[in-house]
Amino acid sequence: MDLLYQALPEMIATPIGVVVSGVxxxxxxxxxxxxxxxxxxxxxxxxxxxxxxxxxxxxxxxKPAYEETDYGKSFYISTIAWKTATTGGDLPDxxxxxxxxxxxxxxxxxxxxxxxxxxxTQLWFAPDSIEGKKxxxxxxxxxxxxxxxxxxxxxxxxxxxxxETHKALKH
Numbered sequence: 001m002d003l004l005y006q007a008l009p010e011m012i013a014t015p016i017g018v019v020v021s022g023v024x025x026x027x028x029x030x031x032x033x034x035x036x037x038x039x040x041x042x043x044x045x046x047x048x049x050x051x052x053x054x055x056x057x058x059x060x061x062x063k064p065a066y067e068e069t070d071y072g073k074s075f076y077i078s079t080i081a082w083k084t085a086t087t088g089g090d091l092p093d094x095x096x097x098x099x100x101x102x103x104x105x106x107x108x109x110x111x112x113x114x115x116x117x118x119x120x121t122q123l124w125f126a127p128d129s130i131e132g133k134k135x136x137x138x139x140x141x142x143x144x145x146x147x148x149x150x151x152x153x154x155x156x157x158x159x160x161x162x163x164e165t166h167k168a169l170k171h
Contacts, residue, residue, distance in 0.1 A: 038169055041095045044085045045166045048103060049159065051081040055110060056155050063148045066141055074121045077114045082107045099165050106151065106158045113147035116140050 058075045065073035082103070085091050092100040120140040126133060 037094055042166060042169050044081075044091070044095060045099075045162050045169075047081040048085060049162050049166070051078050052103075052106065052155065052158060052162075054078060056152070059113075059148050059152055059155075063145075063152070066145050066148065070137060070141065071124060072117075072120060072141060072144060074117060077110045077117075079107060079110065079114075095165065099161060102158055102161050106154055109147060109151045109154060113144065113151060116143040116147060120144060 055077050058077065062073050062075040095103075120137065123133065123137055123140065
C-alpha cells in the first residue's frame with residue numbers, strides 16, 4: 001500500500017505535465033505563426049505600396065497625352081508585387097479580407113486599363129485602311145481616360161488603407 005501512495009503523485013503529475021507542456025507548445029507555435037504572418041503582411045504591403053506608387057506616377061505622366069491627343073502614349077503598369085502576393089492564395093488571411101479587397105479593386109482598374117492601352121498600342125501599327133479604325137481609336141482612348149481617372153482618384157484611398165494597416169502591424 002505504501003508503494004501505491006508513493007507512486008500516486010507521480011502517476012497524477014505525469015499526465016498533468018504532458019498536458020501542460022502540450023498546451024505550452026501549442027501556444028508558442030500559434031504565437032510564432034502569428035509573428036510570421038505579421039512579417040509577411042508587412043513585406044507584402046510594403047511591396048504593393050511601392051508598386052502602386054510607381055504605377056500612379058506612370059498614370060499621371062500618361063494622362064495628358066490621352067487627353068490632348070487622339071493616340072495617347074504607351075506606358076507600363078506593373079503587377080509583379082500583386083501577382084507574387086496572390087500566388088499562395090492566402091493573401092486575405094495574411095492582410096485581412098477588407099484590405100485585400102481594396103487593393104484588388106485598384107489592381108482590377110489597372111488591369112483593365114492595361115488591356116485598353118495594349119489594344120490602343122496595337123492599333124497604332126494597324127493600317128489606316130481598316131474600316132472603323134478612327135472609331136476604335138476613339139473608343140479605346142475614352143476607356144483609357146476613364147480608367148486613368150478612376151485609378152488616379154482611387155489611389156489615395158488605397159494608399160491610406162495600406163498605410164493604416166502597415167502602422168497597425170508595427171504596434
